[in-house]
Each structure stands twice: as C-alpha cells, then as structure tokens.
Amino acid sequence: MSGFERTMSPRPSQTPDDLKPPVTTVGPLGWLRKNLFNTPLNAVLTGLTLFFLWKTVLPFFRWAFVDAVWVGPSNLCRQSEGACWSVISQNIRFILFGFYPYDQQWRPITAMLLLLGLVFFSRDRKFWTKTLACAWIVGLGAMGTLMAGGLFGLPPVESTQWGGLPLTLLLAVFGLTAAYPLGVLLALGRQSRLPAVKLLCVVYIELIRGVPLISLLFMASIIFPLFLPAGITINKILRAQVAIILFTAAYIAEVVRGGLQAIPKGQYEAAESLGLNYYLTMRLVVLPQALKIVIPPTVSILISAFKDTSLVVIIALYDVLKTTQTVLSNPEWMGFSREAYLFLAILYFAGCFSMSHAGRRLERQLSTNRQEGG
Amino acid sequence: MDSSQTVASRPFHPKEPFWLDPRFRALLFQALVLGAVALLAWYLMANTIANLQRQKIATGFAFLEKEAAFEIGESVISYSAADTYARALFVGALNTVKVAAIGIGLTVVLGTFIGIARLSSNWLIARLAAVYIEVMQDVPVLLQLFFWYALFYEMLPGPRQALNPMIGVYVCNRGLIVPSLNPHPAWRWMILAFTAAMVASWLLRAWARRRQDRTGRPFPVFRTSLVLVLGAPLVTWWAFGFPRAVTLPELQGFNFVGGKTLSPEFSALLLGLVLYTAAFVAEIVRAGIQAVGKGQREAAMSLGLRPAQVLRLVILPQALRVIIPPLTSQMLNLTKNSSLAVAIGYPDFVSVANTTINQTGQSIEGVALIMAVYLFFSLSTSAFMNWYNKKARLVER
Amino acid sequence: MTNTALHQPPADTAPMLEMIDVHKWFGEFHVLRGINLTVHAKERIVICGPSGSGKSTLIRCINRLEEHQRGRIIVNGIELTHNIKNIEKIRSEVGMVFQHFNLFPHLTVLDNLTLGPIWVRKIPRKQAEEMAMYYLEKVHIADQARKYPGQLSGGQQQRVAIARSLCMNPKVMLFDEPTSALDPEMIKEVLDVMIELAQEGMTMLVVTHEMGFARSVAHRVLFMDGGRVVEENTPEEFFSNPKHERTRLFLSQILH
C-alpha cells in the first residue's frame, strides 16, 4: 500500500520523538477507518448498514414523532399518516390501572412510586443495610395496604379489581420474593444426602422446567379448583401467582445449585469441625457465599420472570397487556395495535433493562469486592 | 497396642439411644417428608375425585377415540372434523414440531449471524447487534407475537389487493402464497439424487481425510460437496427435461386456490420466536467465541494456518464445546414458547389440547397431555445433553 | 524456647484420645487397618508417612469428618458413635486445622473467629470478640482483624485458621499438613505459632512432613504406611535409629 511505498528507501530515523502516527490511524479519521472502514468488506457493510438505517430509521422517526397524533380523539388519528399515540394518552388510566376504582387510582400510583423508590435505593450494594431490609418490609406492607385498603379509612378494594401495571408488578415482585426462598430450599434439597428428599426435589425441578409456563397457568386456572374440597375457592390472581412462584422457584433452584456446587468441600468441613450443625452451616457459611456467586444468573431469571407475567393474559387476568388489548378491542381504537404494543414494549424494556443494568453493576461491585475481600 | 486394658476398665455404652443416631434421624426425616408429600397427594386426589364425581365430569382417555368435530386451520397430515381427538391432537403435535424445527434452524442461523456481528470489528454493526440483542431480550415474547401478528393483518392488504412481487407469488393478509409444483416423477428422483449426493459427500469426506493422511494432499471437500449436493438434483432435473409445470395460485372466490400458503399465524409465530430466541443465541455464540482465548488464534496463525483453517481447526471445535449446552436449552425454550401459539391462533399442540378441554370438559387429562408432550421434548433434550457432555468431557481430559 | 521443656513427657493423666483397632474402608479399599493409639493430655504426636498411607483419614476420623467402620474412638471419655449429641460434643472439643486453611472468605478475620463461639458456644458477641482478639494476638496477627481472608497471605491465613480453632477452647488440636500449601518463607511463621502452642501444653496431633518440627516438638512420632502404624517412636530414636526398613526408606527421601 501507499504507506509502504513512501518508506521504501530506508532512512535513518532522526527525530522519532516528534513523529506523529500516520494520520489515517488516529483522531476521528483514524477512528472511522479503524471502526468502520478497516477492510473493503467492512466498508461495504458500513455503507449498506447506513443505507438501511437511512431507509428505516428516518421513516420511523417521521411516523413516530413528526406526523404523530399525541392526544385527541381517534378520528384525528384516522386522518393522520403518523403514529396515533392518543390510543395511549386517552386510555392511559385504564391501561395502567384496569378496574381499580376510578376515583381511588391515586393509591396504585402511590404504591408504584413507593416501589420505584425502594428499587432505586436498592440499586447499589452500599445501601444494602438492615434499614433497607426494614424499609422493604414496611414498604411492601404499605403497598399492600394502599392497594387493598380497609385500613385508615381507605375503602377496601378487592384484589380481583386490581389490574394493569400494579397487577403486573404484583405478580412479578411477590412472585420473585416468594420463589427465591423456595428455590433455595429446592436447591438444598437437590444437594441433600437424603435420597428421598433429593429424588423429590429432582423430580419437581425437572418436571417444572420441562413444561411451558402456560401449562401451569392452565392448571392453576382450570384444574386447581378441582383439587380443593367443595366450597373452598382461591382467588384467580392468587392461583396465577402461585403458578408463577412454583415455576420460577424451579429455575432459581437450578441457579442456586450452581452456586452450591462452586463452594469447596473444605468450607463444609471447616464449619462442621467448628461444631456448626447443618442448618447453621448452610445459613452462616455456605449460602452467603453461594448466593453471592449466582447473582448474575439470578438477575436474568428475575428478568424472564418479569416478562413471563405477561402470559397471564391467556387466563384472562387484566395485567397491563390485557388492559391494552381491551382498549384495542374498543371500536374507537381498533387498528392502533402497533402504537399500543410499542408503548408496552417500551414499558417492559425499561423494566428489564434497568434490572439487567443493576445486575451488571452489582456483578462488577461484587467482583471487585471479591478481589479485595473474598 | 497396650491400650486395650485401659479401655476395658472404662464404662461405655454400646447401645446408644436410637433417636440420637443420625442415620435414624435421616430415615425419620425422609419418612416424614415422603409421608407429607403422599398425604398431600392423597388429599388432592381425594378432593379431585370427589369433585369430579360431584360435577359428573368424565375421566380417562376414552374421549381420544371420539369424533373431534372441530376443524383445524393448518395441518401437515390430512385431517377433517370427522377425525378423532387423538388425530386432532397428533395434528397439533406435528404443528408444534413443525414450527419448532423450522424455528430452531432459523434461530441458529440468525443467532450465529448476530453473535458474530456483535463481535464485528465494524463499530456500527457491533452496536446494532448489541442494540438488537438488548431490545429483543427485554420485551416479552408474547407481546412480540401480538405485535407481529397485528402487523401482519393490519399492514398487509386483503387477498383481492394482494401484493404480487413475482409472478405466482402473492403476499396478503392470508399469508404468503407461492406456486406449487405439479406432481412429476422428476421430483422424487431429484430428492433421491439430493440424498445420494449427501451420502456421497459424507463418503467423500472420509475418503479425503484418508487420502490426506496418506499423501498429505488436502482435498477441497466442502466445495466439491457443495457442487455435488446442488448439482446432482439439477442434473436429474435436466435429465427429465426441466419439468417446470406449476400450479399458480389463483384468486377463486374468497381465497387463493392452488399453490402453497404460509399462514400469517405460522409466520408471526415463527418470526416472533426466531427474533426473540436469536437474541439469546447470539449472546451464547458470542460468549462461546470469546471463550476461546486470543492466544489460541495467534498460536494457530503463527503456525501459518489460513484464517478459514484457524476457524475450522482451532476456534470452532473449542467454541462449540462452550456453545452447545446453553444452545440446546435455548432450543428447548423455543419449543416451549411455541405454546404461546394459542394466543395468536396457530393450531399448535396446546391450542388443540385447549379446544379439546373445552369440548370434553376433561381438563385434567388435557393439561396432563400438554405436560407429557413437553416433558417428552425436554427429557429427550437432556438425554442428548448428557450424551454430549460425556463426549465433550472425553475430548477435554 | 527450650527444647527440653518441650520434650518433657506429659504427666500421666487419663487418656485424652483413644483409638482401639480402628478400621475404615472407602468402598472396597481398606484405608485404615486396625489403628491403636492412645494420646494423653498435653501429649504431642506427629504423624508422617507416604502419600496415601491414610494419615489424613486417621485424623479426620477423630472428629467424624469420616466415619470409621470398626473399632472404637474415644475422645476425652466420650465415645464416637452414631449418637449425634456425642459427635457434636466431641467436635466442639477437638480443633482442626486444614491444609488449605478453609477460612470463610465472606467473613472478616474477626467474624471467622467469632462464628463458632457465638453460634455453638452461645457466647455474647462482645465477649467472643475479646476472646478472638486475644487469640489473634497470640498468633501475631491482631492488626489484620478487620480484613477479609482473601487479603491475607497464605501464612497469615493459616495462623487465622489456628486462632479460629483455638477460639473454641479445644482440648485437642488436629493439624493436617498445615504448612504444605505454603511458600517456604511462610512455613516458618506458622510453625512458630504451633511451637508456641505446644509450649503452652496443648494436646496436638500433627500430620506433617516438617521433620524439624517433629524433632523439636513431638513427644512421639508415628510412621504410617498402607493404613497401619508401622513405627511409633520418640523423635530421637525415630530419626537417628529407625526400626523399620520402610521408615528408613521414607526418611532418606524426605531428609535429602
């Protein structure tokens, strides 16, 4: 290449200190060359990609922002070329809160803000203290009270009337908090030396992991009532919740098992020879280490559990996906699925992305911790 | 030694209280656990039986032999409403297998592609791949299915205004309709030729390896096989005089008649599952490739191997060991997620089973069938995994 | 440190540990083939022998990390049987130090030390920490109390492990090759701590190949081979005048 022709005749290097790198390798130009045009193939690919982006992003931008209708009735939308965001803005309260009594909807809003606040303060390991744990307990209690009412002069609201985002969050948050201990127990059971316990746990875990979640939801919604003696019923939401818990627990169990297997045998022996019994060994020595190891895979399970709550639409629970679909089946708003589903996608994305972000951050913190302290 | 006398004088207790024996405790605990589980199972069974009797719901699988009396939108084998439930369920299972198999194939291709793009030295492409992976992983697959399905029927025109990008090919909200080939003996021969070429390529590979071992001269197996596999059917086709009579799809009454149809339900399901799962596969592929250290590539390169050889002889064998186990579980996930077909009207197994439950009221049997079918899939997958892990471990140690 | 003081045989008290015809099998493999051993209080025993001879297994049987299948093991008057009360009692009276330290990496040094006292002995935290600091000083490492094990060198870690055992006020201390995972310069700091411990009259069973330690500290040296105690002798005799051919061979390999 030309660079070589220039240097064909060897010259002694006089002042190599002032020598600048070839212009094509540094600066914005160097960056472009290195990252976008380093080979002919890459140059072609870059060109094609830019063309593709030009052809897709620009029209999308026009559709989503420039020509969009943000508020206003549906007939306005039908005349416009762009996105009809008013399908969201006009129905936002039903989408977000479902059947929750219209005049009481400040309560789910407050509860969700509370949850958001708690999550925000839990994002950093620095804040993981007893106070935060208490705050979570108090917070969850307060959220429950706010949602259910019946105390402090709040009119009671049946859980069957909860819908929309609070229901999604409820299924996710309680699903995860309850599945976690159960998953840990199952993992311990699977590692147990007692053959019967081990067998039970293995069968449970493999069975649950082998079937799709919706078969469990079907079970919860149509078979479970048959299991109960005549006259005893359990609320539909609770049954779906139980199905989600049982499902997630099996996955958590497998992840935790990975952590348990990573703990060297010497740790058990050291604990045993201090005289700690099985329970204390697990609680004080093994689990704290194992659970720390498995934080990254746990986060991805939490994310998929959060996404999986959307499957409850199939058993007619009014989570945020179902409320959106209900709006879409209203004649006025029929045909604006794209906008509505995009909105939901953004909602879910925000939730999942912040979780995975927090997970990565936690992982980083833990790995530095381990270097200095573990 | 001399310690026996000291011991003889010491009182000891050969019989310990049995309840302090850990072996006894272990047995007791297990018995308690098993008992509790059995009790629970018995209790549920008893309730269920009582409820079933009280509500006069039939039990057992006798319904499988009854006439299903409902239609199924698409089927790999022939089916009509006059067939039995068993056949209807079988049709559903085949539909599940169909979407899963095609989906798995496409997912692996797309996922590998995106995974490699994620590692591309081209910044733009790497970024785009990263964005794709992040977005797809963070949006529920059910929502994606709804989105694609809605897009299909809201954006595409009806059959009468169908897009006609090529002669005989129509795109409309009834799906993608392509011409179908008229029956001709040539087709069977071409399939035969194709199979023969595959076998020949396989033999060629073995031969080429032996020859290279003997003489050192490598043989361009891949290129030759490609020529063979593509050429043999073509030659057969030519030998039969290029029969190319096709049935063009034609708008007759409501719908296109003739030709083959890829329904929107199937397409939306396939698209949703593939796009979603490919994001996970891409991450797996990326991790697998990155798991092979940079040093391995450098060492291979400094032996003078060409880039393709580096990839084939050094990188891939190592990367695959890392990739295959999580890849299999993603394949299984795709299969399980295909059960969401029920939400967008593709008649997969769950969908057919659901209808069956509705018609017969025998929900326990129906859900049990669903679970059994998926368990079968996942147990066979884990059997494969065990086999593979054993093999991979052999290679490593 | 006076060697003579160390070599004074212990006062003849009731035996602290007795093993009578102890056998153990791993599956079909006969690891311990009739071990007889009596250790009195304040006695210090060094066990050596080739790899795979069953030294670790012997020592691990004493606090029931392995279960023996024949014979009797009596620690401080309590027989090791399937009675869990007895097992727990014996474990809290027997301290064990491992080759690989086995400190708890998620706990600070101090928490490592107080874990047993607080949860097994049920001592208030404050008191447990005072005791922990006392023993940390004993192993010359009090300034590291707030660190995590991962931040310490191997020698420091092993000393913490010794202090952790001491915090349980054990009657007997078992050491399983406590220095063999250490770099040469660290071996000495650990051995020094063990010698101090010996001077204070701790009953000790030490599996080690540090013959210098054996010579200067042990009352008796046991040589094991093939699951049997082949030779039992005073250190002087053992090193200068071994009785068995096998011992002689082994010593020639060890003391190059």
Added chain:
Amino acid sequence: MTNTALHQPPADTAPMLEMIDVHKWFGEFHVLRGINLTVHAKERIVICGPSGSGKSTLIRCINRLEEHQRGRIIVNGIELTHNIKNIEKIRSEVGMVFQHFNLFPHLTVLDNLTLGPIWVRKIPRKQAEEMAMYYLEKVHIADQARKYPGQLSGGQQQRVAIARSLCMNPKVMLFDEPTSALDPEMIKEVLDVMIELAQEGMTMLVVTHEMGFARSVAHRVLFMDGGRVVEENTPEEFFSNPKHERTRLFLSQILH
C-alpha cells in the same frame, strides 16, 4: 554444553531478518520508535527491558501478529507487506513460542504438533507423526504424546509448544517470555530445551528476563526502553559493563 561453542559468532551469511526503521503506534501511543535490527542465520538475540518497553510488540511484528506502520521488515528475503501470501509464507518460516503456551486444549499433544505440518506443509499424517515424535523426544516428553495439554504440567506444556513450532521447521524461532508463567523448577527444564536448540544452531530471538540464559546463550543482548533499542551489546559487555545509565538501573533491579 560448552559455553564457548555457543558464543561463537555466526558465520556472516545473508541476513535472516532485517528491520529497518520500524515504527508502530497503538492509537496515539508510539510503541516502536524506529527499530533497526539485523539478525543473521544462527544468531541468537536476547531482548530485555522494562515492562511496557515494546519487546513483545517488536517480536509480534515479525510474524505479523501486529502490523507495523512505518519502516520495513524483511524475513529471509521476503518483505512483510499487506500481501497475504507473503504473510503466510513468513509465518510458516517463523516459529513463535508464547508466554502462556497457547496449546490447543481440544487436541492431543501429538495432534497439536501435527496440525501445522498436515494442513500448512501438506505432509502425510504418518510422516508428520514421526516428525512430531522426533521433536517430542528432543524436548524429552515423547511419553506424553497421547495426553491432552490440560493433563500436563506448565513446563511440559511449554516444551510441547516449542516442539510444535519446531515441527514446522522454522528458520527463526521467536520466544516471548517463555518461562515467566512457570514455577521455578519448571523454568529449568524449559531453558534446558532452549539451550539444546541453541546448540543445534537455530536462529533465535528471545524476550526473557532470565539473565543466566542470556549470559550463556546469546550472541547479542538488546536492551529496549520506551520503544527504542537503547543498548545493543555482547552479553559479556552487557552484564559487566553496560554503556547506558538506564541499562545499569535495570540490571541492578533484575540481578539482586
């Protein structure tokens, strides 16, 4: 091994390797600042210098694991340009041994050795295996041929890596700190193999801090700092009478 034999300067043949005013930048960072170096056949060069001085980069430029941006590199008469044929040719004539061995873990030792000959040199397998066994014997490890790299010790792995390079019959061998990832007792076995290689007259460029090796084997020692060859000297002169202040400082740190 006779030191004198090793130190005979090589016959003055055509240069095996020439580097003329070679520059390299990593982004804005000027790593190699005008390297001029001529190596004749059978010459043995040791390169040393502080960390980050560009030793690895220099050596990696020679077989194009890094691309230089100015100047010329000519190996055995072939100039390194963007011509892919030339690069492949040079790579098959230059052997490289890495700090971390970089053996292929999915192949047996034998397959590691035959990979290059079979696929690059297109030699029949049988012949390639014979040759591999020959070189394995040369590095004293013929009995491990059927094992996988993971089953070998570090020293054994590095010797396999050397044998793997030798199987390609290279004209020049490059070593990038071949012993720095090894335990002390293994260093010796690897250095011994390298010395044998030197005795047989291989042209070698070795980045190493093993000054004993440099002293006994090298014809020339290059000292690099800040991307430049600061000093170039015979080993005797280099160690006894370094010309530059910087070299002296470095040597005082290395040879404690």
Added chain:
Amino acid sequence: GTLDEVKARGYLIAGVNGQVFGFSMPDEKGEWKGLDVDTARAIAAAIFGDASKIKFVPLTAVQRLPALQSKEVDVLCRNTTQTLLRETTNGLNFTHVNFYDGQGFMVPKKLGVKSAKELNGATVCVLPGTTTELNAADFFRKNNLQWKPVVIEQTPELNKAFFSGRCDVLTSDVSQLAGHRAVAPNPQDYIILPEVISKEPLAPVVRHGDDQWFDIVNWTVMALIQAEEFGITSKNVDAMLKSQDPEIQRFLGVTPGLGAALGLDDKWAYNIVKQVGNYGEIFERNVGPQTPLAMERGLNALWTKGGLMYAAPFR
C-alpha cells in the same frame, strides 16, 4: 346455601365474558357495561337492594364452567348456551333465558355474498372451545363446503383479525356478531348473513343443588321481563307503587309475600327495577337500536309483541 354465603360476604360475584361489547365489557374507566352485566346487577339489587354490591370476574371459555363449579363465582352471566349435556354432565342449572340467540355469519359487504351456502373455500374466524366452533364444523360438513378455520382464543385479537381481513367470515352468535360489528371501524361495511345455523338460548347459570339460589336468579330474570310487561320502568317505579293493580302491588311488594317466599326482601322487584330498569330498558341501553349494536328486539321481544320473552305469573 349460596344466598347466605353471598349475604355474609356482602356482595355478589358474577362471572362474565369481559370481551363482548354490549354484553359485558369494561369502559375506559373500568366500569362494567352490558346486558349480561345488568342482569347480574339485577340479582345484586334483588338480594341487597343495592345493585353496586357486586364483583365481576372475567372468564375465558375454558375457565367459565370450572369457575362456577368450584364456587369461584356465584352465578355465570356469560352468554352461555343452554344445552342438555351442560345441564346434566356438568352439574349446572340454566335459569330463565335472558337472550335468545342463534349462530350466524358475518361477512364484508364487498364480497357480495348473500347466503352462507356461498361460503365455499372461505377462511372463517371462530372462537375455539365454544358450541360455535362445533356448529360451524357441522354446518360446513353438512353442506359439503370447504373452509379454513382461524381459531383465536382472545376475542379482541379475533375481532381485529376479522376486520383487518384476515378472515372472510366471522361466525358467532348473531348477537355477538352485532356486537363485533359495532366495534368495527366501519360497521356499515359488514353484513350478517340470513342463515342462523343454531339455537342459542343464553341464560344465567347456577350450580346444581341449591334450589333457593336457582329460584332467586331465575325469578330475577323473570322479574325484569315482567316489569316490562307491566310497563314499570326505573323512572315510573315510584309512581307505580301507588298503582291499584293488585298484581303490580304484589310485584312491587306493596302487598308483601313474594319476596319472603324467595328469602328476599319484599321490595326486591322494586329494587331491581328502580336500580337497573326493566328488561326492555336494559336491552335498549346496551344493545338496542340507539347503541352501536343497533339490534332489533326480534325473538327477544315480549311474548305480547311476538317475541319469546315470557315470564311466569308472579303470585
């Protein structure tokens, strides 16, 4: 019995469909609207004298019968067709029919189809698991027609699929077709074909074995009909209290006796009419010509007007 449980609980739980406009569907404030919903409200009014003491549970087709059987809901007002097998093998009792329906077909006008017999080769959208699916299969089989079903369990998805042209035909109960048409972007573009291929008497459902509860639900529906026959509406019901007609006096509880016989307050019928209205009002409000559904009374007119709505005497 169920009545005591409901009273103790303080509200009624009714299973509804939740996806059929005009019969049961939430509006944008989450308020339930529809004919089935109002029927259920009438039951609450009869029991508590307060039509708002009620909770609705949306149920899918698969869930509805188990939900009733397991007592998750007290009564099912979910356009459920009365059939012999359902009454017997599923242990249910259908009360008085609150809507006479029949299965029909809806097609876009522009297809130019006049009769269901011309539907050969059509793609048909159908809800799975209902009698509808079976009737359709029977119909096409009987007439030897080719068809391709698209079965989607989610009604909104099904609707959308049809209106965007995914199917040529939507088959369902005629009332629901009207409901679906009402929600179409351009309702006038669709016609409902004349063939009604089945009888679909839709009635609230209760469990077997609780006769008192059956009576309450049964007579509540009849009270709605009877009120219309008497000409009592929510507006004039207070005035009607002063009516001299002994039948009306008995009906509205001015003359006590009827309510007590059901185990309810004597004002039960008054409360129903006062709070929910009579059958005619409910019909007009939810599905009548003024609504987007624009349904004629047809079979659902009073017997006096040539329909099938006929209440047994209140005495």
